[in-house]
Amino acid sequence: SQQGEEDPQALSIQEGENATMNCSYKTSINNLQWYRQNSGRGLVHLILIRSNEREKHSGRLRVTLDTSKKSSSLLITASRAADTASYFCATATDAAGANSKLTFGKGITLSVRP
Amino acid sequence: GAGVSQTPSNKVTEKGKYVELRCDPISGHTALYWYRQSLGQGPEFLIYFQGTGAADDSGLPNDRFFAVRPEGSVSTLKIQRTERGDSAVYLCASSLIRGETQYFGPGTRLLVL
Numbered sequence A: 001s002q003q004g005e006e007d008p009q010a011l012s013i014q015e016g017e018n019a020t021m022n023c024s025y026k027t028s029i030n031n032l033q034w035y036r037q038n039s040g041r042g043l044v045h046l047i048l049i050r051s052n053e054r055e056k057h058s059g060r061l062r063v064t065l066d067t068s069k070k071s072s073s074l075l076i077t078a079s080r081a082a083d084t085a086s087y088f089c090a091t092a093t094d095a096a097g098a099n100s101k102l103t104f105g106k107g108i109t110l111s112v113r114p
Numbered sequence B: 001g002a003g004v005s006q007t008p009s010n011k012v013t014e015k016g017k018y019v020e021l022r023c024d025p026i027s028g029h030t031a032l033y034w035y036r037q038s039l040g041q042g043p044e045f046l047i048y049f050q051g052t053g054a055a056d057d058s059g060l061p062n063d064r065f066f067a068v069r070p071e072g073s074v075s076t077l078k079i080q081r082t083e084r085g086d087s088a089v090y091l092c093a094s095s096l097i098r099g100e101t102q103y104f105g106p107g108t109r110l111l112v113l
Helices: none
Strands: A005-007 A010-014 A019-024 A031-037 A043-050 A055-058 A061-066 A071-076 A085-092 A102-104 A108-113 B005-007 B010-013 B019-024 B031-037 B044-050 B053-056 B065-068 B075-079 B088-095 B108-112
Touching (some): A005 A085, A010 A019, A019 A085, A019 A108, A031 A061, A031 A071, A071 A085, A102 B031, A102 B044, B010 B019, B031 B075
Parallel strands (some): A010 A108, B010 B108
Antiparallel strands (some): A005 A019, A055 A061, A061 A071, A085 A102, B031 B088, B065 B075
């Protein structure tokens, strides 16, 4: 089952614009991670935000987490053609410290036009 | 090695055959995960190892699927009597310890004819 739901499902923007992608989830989490995937192969880890954090930055990436709304957003500033990829949010639930398997959404397809 | 490696990159087999998929995690990572990704979907969890033991195998779809990690490093995912519905990309990930960032390998694309 997939807990995370990203929106929009697809996003097309012009190079230089900002891209905002949203993720909602259903159950309590330990952390939330964003990944990028090119051409349906390996996932590249972008950023991890823990349940007690509200915002994190990494280069051109900004992630926010609102646990009261069970939602997160990923902002990519000054987008580049190379940012074209699928983006996934993944949540790690940690029931009594037992596990940290990730539950992924279906992903967002981002196209950045040169 | 620098990252998680998986072999083979691609595997084509016939329905009913047995396949083994290998994952070599980042050196020193104690946690290892297997996921399966179908076209147009996000990865779905299969099984998680902490050291040599399978800590959670709740994602394995049925008893045709089995995975081992005998020495706490390399892991092998084994699929018996393959079916066409098993066709997918099988992804392996590892993390230094449970609960930390998971680093993914390039995946094995399995096609069952």
